[in-house]
Amino acid sequence: QVRLVESGGGLVQAGGSLRLSCAASGGTFSGYTMGWFRQAPGKERESVAAINWSGSIIYYLDSVKGRFTISRDNAKNTMYLQMNSLKPEDTAIYYCARRKTPSGPMSNTQDYNYWGQGTQVTVSS
Numbered sequence: 001q002v003r004l005v006e007s008g009g010g011l012v013q014a015g016g017s018l019r020l021s022c023a024a025s026g027g028t029f030s031g032y033t034m035g036w037f038r039q040a041p042g043k044e045r046e047s048v049a050a051i052n053w054s055g056s057i058i059y060y061l062d063s064v065k066g067r068f069t070i071s072r073d074n075a076k077n078t079m080y081l082q083m084n085s086l087k088p089e090d091t092a093i094y095y096c097a098r099r100k101t102p103s104g105p106m107s108n109t110q111d112y113n114y115w116g117q118g119t120q121v122t123v124s125s
Helices: none
Strands: 003-007 010-013 018-025 034-039 046-051 058-060 068-073 078-083 092-099 112-115 119-124
Touching: 003 092, 003 112, 018 034, 018 092, 018 119, 034 078, 046 068, 046 078, 058 068
Parallel strands: 010 119
Antiparallel strands: 003 018, 018 078, 034 046, 034 092, 046 058, 068 078, 092 112, 092 119
16 A cells, blocks of 8 residues: 655745655555646646656646656655745645556546645745
């Protein structure tokens, strides 16, 4: 059973930065595509970024391109999301997730079956 634990969320002013971490344990991490998702109040969960096992294939939501950077350290079973130039519309609960199968489409919520508990990111204007 894969366990995912997010950390690094918090309250930040617009234009600020945060770095989220996702620590994995209890299962295979290194061979799987991993993703970051977010859900704002009253909205559906959406894919923010995803990274394949080697880091050679990366997906970003259009609205975060150039501001967010996803990365992973397979030796540490950890994935990261560096978020710069944050905007109030980035406010949401951020979740990390592991894909059901090692590879495939990266941005569909239904393709991921292991989820963390989420970490709150709040950006004030």
